[in-house]
Amino acid sequence: MELLQLQYFQTVARLQHMTKAAEELHIGQPSLSKTIARLEEDLGVPLFDRQGRQIRLNQFGKVFLHRVERALMELEAGKRELINLSGLDRGVISLAVSITSVLPNLLGSFLTQYPNVRFQQFLGSTVSMKHQLEQGEVDFCISSTPIQSPDIEWEPLFTEEIFLIVSTEHPLASREEIHLKEVAHEPFISMNPRYGLRDLTDEFCRQAGFTPHIAFEGDEQTVLRELVKEGLGVAFTPALTLGSAPSGRIKRLRIVEPTCQRTIGLARVKNRYLSKAAQLFHSFTIEYFSKLTQSWQHS
DSSP, rough: OOOOHHHHHHHHHHHHHHHHHHHHSSHHHHHHHHHHHHHHHHTSOSSSEOOOOOOOOOHHHHHHHHHHHHHHHHHHHHHHHHHHHHHHOOEEEEEEEEETTTTTHHHHHHHHOOOOEEEEEEEOOOOHHHHHHOOOOOOOESSOOOOOOOTTTHHHHEEEEEEEETTTGGGGGGGGGGGGGGGGGGGEEEEESSSSHHHHHHHHHHHOOOOEEEEEEEEEHHHHHHHHHTOBEEEEEHHHHHHHHHHHHHHEEEEEEEEEEEEEEEEEETTTOOOOHHHHHHHHHHHHHHHHHHHHHHH
């Protein structure tokens, strides 16, 4: 059994299509098919069910894939550890986030102290970030929804208030605070369902006794705010996001009932080796938000 066979098997298992796997691996399909056949011969069991050109991972393949992914992940971690031990730390941190508003000040402060470190940042949903973390594609995830798995540790960083924003022309713009049930019949401008913030705000509405009428869904908070400015609906906005953006033609309303807050956290895979740069970033991030929270409490 060779490492290349395992890597080829992992790709075929993911795509469950021999031609597509061959194209991704930049090898000929006959060569890939022979490699998989030799692997099955070595193992003594078939890993795929085949019907014509269709292939599907079978029960043997699913069990073996789980072990292969763990083995390849360990090999990658060993490679990164050796790079550090030999003094060849590349100083690259990969980071997936579902909210970008926390990044500018955090990364700016970190890079001031460690200017040689480079970041790779990905924006995605909670589901996609969990997949990236489990597959070793990123070192950390920052999310507003706990990323749950026996192998993942999610550490709360800070809790922030979530406000309702309306156009300055809206009848509620003269108010400072509201009960959420007062906007039960308003059109809502919301994040798409795959984002943690949407799940959270839908739950706030359920607590207030209604299901929100969603007039528009999007991925960018800046776009949602522009639609609110035009009077096309109302929207939930976290305090940190609102504080980092111009507020012209928008009125912020505090929600008295129910309590509307979210907790931002940092996720990483337990016991996975982290580069020196990633270890520094982890401890820096925990301390950074601890100090920030203390400053909020005293302001």
